[in-house]
Amino acid sequence: MSASPSTNDFILQVEHLSMKFGGLIAIGDLSFQARRGEITALIGPNGAGKTTVFNCITGFYKPSEGMITLNRIDGSSYLLERLPNHEIPARAKVARTFQNIRLFSGMTLLENLLVAQHNKLMKASGYTMLGLFGFSSYRKASAESIDLAKHWLEKANLVDRADDPAGDLPYGAQRRLEIARAMCTGPELLCLDEPAAGLNPKESAALNALLMDIKNNTGTSILLIEHDMSVVMQISDHVVVLEYGRKISDGSPQSVRTDPRVIAAYLGVDDEEVETVLIEVGDEDVIEQLDTGPDAAHGPGTSSSFLAGPVTDTIGHSEGERVTVSKGASKAEQVDAKANAAPRKPAERATAKPTGSTPKPRGGRK
């Protein structure tokens, strides 16, 4: 399979991805691209669907709909939703870390990094006991694996602890060890699920340094789920924002930071405060829209929740589909509803359903 030069600029292309769990739409019609050699951040409130996106990319879930294309540097392309799980790291060269640390805590740091290279070593052994002891290819692969493990222990600033059990490390060091372990598999795409969660500022700085080192000195592209906005703003090249499984913003860190829908959704301000925050952002378009006055049919509710509620079929994008902006529902939907209200003529308003509106396409604001 070959890819054209233009698609090869993007290591990952997610197109119309949906993942449903019964009546819950964890991801709805999500499309985005991650450029090769960059750090792409996926952010959004708890329950927005970020980990579910990772689970679809890495084969833990088979998506309900959509396509996930991984374009390798050699020009080959893989449709990840069609690859068997075990082939995603081996053939597509995608590695991941988990939201909850998953190390072999009783094994030493070095052993953790050698286990990650198990496939390579087994291949070199010819999958035989004799091979383990006799083949020079195995001895060579074994020496290379140890060198690679040492290299990543140094990069992660953990070489002094190489022979300690992984479980004895402080939390931030365990996070770096997980990344080192993933890097020992030689990934082209590294997916990190909230690597800065629970880190103190010093540990967070060490993590940033490691990620920037990977970006600058290996060919590996990074897809990063992160809550810590200081990490996102400092190291990301591109940010995609999810709310209730939908993309609400996509662009540079600076453009996303000042997007009113992101502020409303991600910071999760109370509904009453949405207007205040928008004004504080100082976006003239938004202020102008607000000046037209609130639309009674789409006014904000009274509650505010960051957890995904029952995101049922009431939120959608397709032409003519109705959206219910209920209490505690999408903050970004409320911002959109206000924006939609502005250009409407009085006669059109009168015909609008009391609790619904036709959503405008997303992504207009970058």
Ligand SMILES: Nc1ncnc2c1ncn2[C@@H]1O[C@H](COP(=O)(O)OP(=O)(O)O)[C@@H](O)[C@H]1O
């Ligand atoms: N295996 C599953 N079965 C049912 N619901 C799930 C499953 N995985 C995730 N969800 C739901 O999908 C939504 C998104 O979850 P998740 O992707 O973990 O969000 P995030 O990582 O953004 O916090 C949540 O409402 C969550 O409860």
Ligand SMILES: [Mg+2]
């Ligand atoms: Mg998550």
